Amino acid sequence: MFHQTPLKTATVLLLAGLAVAYGLSTGFFGLELLTEVAILAILAIALDLVAGYGGMISLCHGALYGVGAYAFGSATVLLGWGAPAGLAMAVGGGALFAWAIGAVTARTHGIFFIMATLAFGQMAYAYLFESPVFGGNDGLPGVPRLDASALGLDLNDSLTFALTCLALALLAYAVSAALLRSGFGRTLVGIRANEARMRVLGLPVWRHKAAAFGVSGALAGLAGALAAQHTMYISPGLLHWTVSGELLIMVILGGLGTLVGAALGAGVLVFLKHEVSRFTDHWHLVVGLVLIAAVLAGGRGLYGQLEHLWERRRAARRAPPETPAPDEETTGHA
């Protein structure tokens, strides 16, 4: 079950500190990268919420992200609404779309769930790709950023925008952590561990899964709205399944079911991609090798591995090595 351990808190603070320090010391291009990391961190946290804790390995989070971006883009560009309304549309739209996908797919598992989410995602992608209203393949340019001058912030400034996205990533983490520590979150973990038993205990499982997916979709929608404001332009590419795939890589690389690992994975992957692509066009290959190494090394991911080592050291310090206690009873046949 989820526990906000001191190690987790320290890692969150360390990552946030590093990000702020990097933002303050870097130039325009670095800030672009940092913003991308912050936005993808929100999206990765959203995915880890359902995949890592609810056992729902989704391949439609790119689509939820894109739906958020399009909701924001069309509200502001096509309807001429203000950015706050666009933001609400993005979060609400992401939540609603995700809830619907969750409700329909709740009874499927494993590969069938993955395929069903993939299908939903690709349907949304194909729709927007072909829809003239939303600009089709060309997408929509001219997406405005939120006017936060009332708070004394100019979001058209790269540093301010990057730090705002970072703050929202922290907020997304806090909200997710709080949810995972609630009865709702505990039950979600119970569903991952043994869905059938949860049902026999009286839980309407599909409603729970759909609700969790909805919350995840709200966060993904938020990330999408930020992405639209970041590049000030949206296109169907945001919804493509490869976005979802890359997202899953981030989460697994950072540590599935660790929450902070998702954010870490987003950072590592974005920077890795950036650094490697300076030397070679085959950065996919390098990223692939890194992922394979991560999976072969135990599959715990970066943060998961750190936590594992930490726990082992602590256990060793608490109880010096001794002979293990013998089983108190002979086990019967299963």
Next chain:
Amino acid sequence: MLEARDLRKSFGALTVTNRVSLEVARGERRVLLGPNGAGKTTLFNLLVGELRADGGQILIDGRDVTGLSVDARARLGLARSYQKNNLFGGLTVRENLSLAAACAQGRARTPWADSLSDRGVAEAVDEVAQRVGLTELLEVPVDTVPYGARRRLEVGLALAARPRVLLMDEPTSGIGPGGIHAFHALLRGLPAELTIVIVEHDMDLAFEVADRVTVLNYGEVVFDGPPREARDSALVREIYLGTWDGDA
């Protein structure tokens, strides 16, 4: 309290539940007997809704629940334990019991308060742990506790659901004489108004705790009556010949 009317279930050509009817009164201790493959577990699966019956009706408290989902039936107070342990792997004993207790107390879906640290849930967990003898093991992951303890947790999960009707599928299988003795004590300590159906292979336990005995054979109810009559029934003896030496 719990009633089955003319229940039927087949897997292909194999009829596993054949026009089974039974009525269990409130507070009754019913023991379900029958040789391997008689359809005892299948009957439980039908009663809780994990399997859909091909025909017949199931009633809880006089209410027809045949069309209700597994979770809806559970919310009416129906709980079960499994013949093969069916726990929440990777979690501690406390977390396992908390999940069940939170469901029973309407704490499983609150997006704010933590169910693990909820007072009512924690009290229920402690009480059940006490009953099934798991107090010492509460913080241990279920995958590392001994088999006997996992078996007790299996029953503990059903108890933590605060049922009105409790179905237990061979709760004493594989736990040895000491475990069976402890299980006797556990049964005696359960509230009198709790309705219990137990699938049991241990004849002595069966006849000691049962108010009434139902014997299944090839999916059919071949006997339904007080334990004394079951003991004397030639048919029951015949079915159990070889596994039971009569008046042991």
